[in-house]
Amino acid sequence: MIKTNTDSPQSLALRFMREKRQMSLVLVAQQTGLKAKIIDHLENGRKIITDADIELLLKCYDYSREVFQELMAL
Numbered sequence: 001m002i003k004t005n006t007d008s009p010q011s012l013a014l015r016f017m018r019e020k021r022q023m024s025l026v027l028v029a030q031q032t033g034l035k036a037k038i039i040d041h042l043e044n045g046r047k048i049i050t051d052a053d054i055e056l057l058l059k060c061y062d063y064s065r066e067v068f069q070e071l072m073a074l
Contacts, residue, residue: 007044007045008045008049009071009072009073010049010054010072011042011043011044011045011049012043012071012072013068013071013072014042014043014049014054014057015043015044016071017057017058017061017063017067017068017071018039018043018057018061020061021061021062023060023061025039025040028057028060028061031060032056032057032060034053034056039057042057054068
């Protein structure tokens with residue numbers, strides 16, 4: 001695992017989307033098959049986010065790639 005120690009635009013957008021949907025880390029873990037700790041690491045910049053991670057979480061949160069891109073630009 002590569003540690004980044006910073007919040008990236010991707011991690012901030014993913015956390016925002018999860019919180020906007022009022023989903024807990026545990027619920028997302030159950031729905032995606034990822035461990036809650038991994039999701040937390042993705043959201044806090046402690047793990048590099050892959051395209052596969054993004055697609056899986058966007059599907060879980062029911063957001064489009066376009067909305068994700070817009071959130072990253074803010």
